[in-house]
Amino acid sequence: MPALLDLIEAGRPVEHHAPGRRAVVAPKTWNLAVEQLAAGRWSLLGLWGEPETVHMALLDEAREIGVISLPCPGGRYPSVGLRHPPALRLERAAADLFGLLPQGLPDTRRWLDHGQWGVTHPLAAQPGAAAAASSYRFLPAEGESLHQIPVGPVHAGIIEPGHFRFTASGEIVVRLEERLGYVHKGIEGLMAGSPVDRAARLAGRTSGDSTVAYALAFARAVEAALGVEVPPRAVWLRALMAELERLANHLGDIGAICNDAAFALMHAHCGVLRERVLRAGNAAFGHRLMRDRIVPGGVEGDLNEEGTTAIRSAITEIRQRFPHLVELYDNTASLQDRTVATGRLKTELARQYAAGGYVGRASGRDFDARRSPGYAPYDELAFDVPVLQEGDVNARVWIRVREVEQSLSLVEQILERLPRGSVRVDIAEAVGRHAGWPREGMALVEGFRGDMLVWLRIGETGLVERCHLRDPSWFQWPLLEAAIEGNIVADFPLCNKSFNCSYSGHDL
Numbered sequence: 001m002p003a004l005l006d007l008i009e010a011g012r013p014v015e016h017h018a019p020g021r022r023a024v025v026a027p028k029t030w031n032l033a034v035e036q037l038a039a040g041r042w043s044l045l046g047l048w049g050e051p052e053t054v055h056m057a058l059l060d061e062a063r064e065i066g067v068i069s070l071p072c073p074g075g076r077y078p079s080v081g082l083r084h085p086p087a088l089r090l091e092r093a094a095a096d097l098f099g100l101l102p103q104g105l106p107d108t109r110r111w112l113d114h115g116q117w118g119v120t121h122p123l124a125a126q127p128g129a130a131a132a133a134s135s136y137r138f139l140p141a142e143g144e145s146l147h148q149i150p151v152g153p154v155h156a157g158i159i160e161p162g163h164f165r166f167t168a169s170g171e172i173v174v175r176l177e178e179r180l181g182y183v184h185k186g187i188e189g190l191m192a193g194s195p196v197d198r199a200a201r202l203a204g205r206t207s208g209d210s211t212v213a214y215a216l217a218f219a220r221a222v223e224a225a226l227g228v229e230v231p232p233r234a235v236w237l238r239a240l241m242a243e244l245e246r247l248a249n250h251l252g253d254i255g256a257i258c259n260d261a262a263f264a265l266m267h268a269h270c271g272v273l274r275e276r277v278l279r280a281g282n283a284a285f286g287h288r289l290m291r292d293r294i295v296p297g298g299v300e301g302d303l304n305e306e307g308t309t310a311i312r313s314a315i316t317e318i319r320q321r322f323p324h325l326v327e328l329y330d331n332t333a334s335l336q337d338r339t340v341a342t343g344r345l346k347t348e349l350a351r352q353y354a355a356g357g358y359v360g361r362a363s364g365r366d367f368d369a370r371r372s373p374g375y376a377p378y379d380e381l382a383f384d385v386p387v388l389q390e391g392d393v394n395a396r397v398w399i400r401v402r403e404v405e406q407s408l409s410l411v412e413q414i415l416e417r418l419p420r421g422s423v424r425v426d427i428a429e430a431v432g433r434h435a436g437w438p439r440e441g442m443a444l445v446e447g448f449r450g451d452m453l454v455w456l457r458i459g460e461t462g463l464v465e466r467c468h469l470r471d472p473s474w475f476q477w478p479l480l481e482a483a484i485e486g487n488i489v490a491d492f493p494l495c496n497k498s499f500n501c502s503y504s505g506h507d508l
């Protein structure tokens with residue numbers, strides 16, 4: 001059984017900076033990697049395209065990370081999704097954007113391209129003429145007394161658009177099929193040819209609720225590519241912002257899940273605590289979501305005494321009030337009746353799709369990018385990664401509850417040990433030093449939904465030549481389809497919110 005590093009060493013190495021190495025490989029090596037994925041030995045971290053090239057980021061059994069790249073003469077390559085279903089949507093997206101054609105791909109329907117772009121394959125070397133919009137062919141389901149229920153893409157709440165096509169037998173869901181892509185913004189196309197600072201702002205707008213995590217992943221990829229060392233204080237401030245973002249989102253999610261189970265009291269109280277975190281972020285970093293605060297080279301602005309006091313005050317209040325809310329959740333029988341055993345995700349599927357965050361950890365997948373491959377300052381901080389096996393809505397709530405507790409502890413540790421010193425270095429010198437030859441970098445960062453991957457190349461002129469951003473939702477949306485099967489239609493909002501996948505992060 002080959003190791004990932006063996007496959008990379010057998011290929012043509014490319015200068016590529018942490019984590020992992022990259023090599024251009026032959027089709028035989030590519031197919032060997034697909035065999036490891038299909039056998040469940042390795043995990044797929046990402047698959048993306050460039051004109052005439054396809055890349056695949058992999059995680060092997062030893063938790064080693066690497067990227068293999070396959071030249072695609074004529075835009076054709078052996079399909080990964082044919083044998084490893086988690087790659088299906090990634091391959092469909094690469095086909096839409098670059099015109100890459102996976103040979104043997106079981107599903108050739110357009111994914112991100114809804115026929116509204118005015119061009120086909122917009123990121124290919126030579127984009128094609130516009131294709132007429134056509135109706136989307138949802139997959140058929142056969143059986144007696146089945147009916148379909150279309151939901152979306154416009155929804156009743158203030159949420160992003162996505163279409164859900166239910167096939168049901170009475171009230172029982174037999175199949176759910178999603179159609180996404182409605183909020184495709186062309187971020188990867190906008191990044192191509194952009195200065196690093198502009199690309200950083202675009203990265204932070206990939207998914208608004210994860211602006212800190214995206215900015216951190218992009219900054220770390222740039223710094224890896226350029227060999228830039230960030231001041232220690234900036235490293236710790238970044239972690240502080242990341243944990244505040246995690247707190248705000250988990251508190252909001254816990255309340256919203258309870259609200260979808262008709263328990264509005266939890267929603268109200270969790271909403272108050274989430275607001276406290278957002279206000280603390282604004283007081284400490286000048287923006288409620290802390291957008292554009294993390295930049296390549298460090299952070300924008302320092303934390304002062306007033307900001308520190310605001311954060312400590314919010315943490316103190318949450319520590320006082322949150323345990324009572326947890327007790328309320330745990331002791332409300334009508335709420336437990338809705339969440340326990342609902343929307344169960346099997347551990348085998350979570351492992352196959354390398355599901356990150358609370359989706360994976362609630363179904364037994366013990367993975368957290370802060371710990372493995374790991375990055376500073378988490379190697380100096382004490383925290384646990386909660387894991388459950390049940391895989392239902394209730395388990396996904398409890399993972400969030402435990403992660404709130406861990407983030408409270410992490411924030412306190414960071415404030416207690418925050419080093420002094422500068423908070424930013426100018427990367428312009430590093431860009432100039434490497435001018436004349438391309439530099440590649442990659443980063444894997446733990447957002448509140450799970451691990452997020454950023455891979456980029458800075459070209460000879462110092463501009464971003466190519467950047468790929470992979471949201472955790474790429475591997476979570478398909479699992480929602482599986483988790484809802486056998487549940488009643490009325491439980492879909494509850495299951496959907498317990499997953500809380502990003503439309504914007506997925507659609508780019």
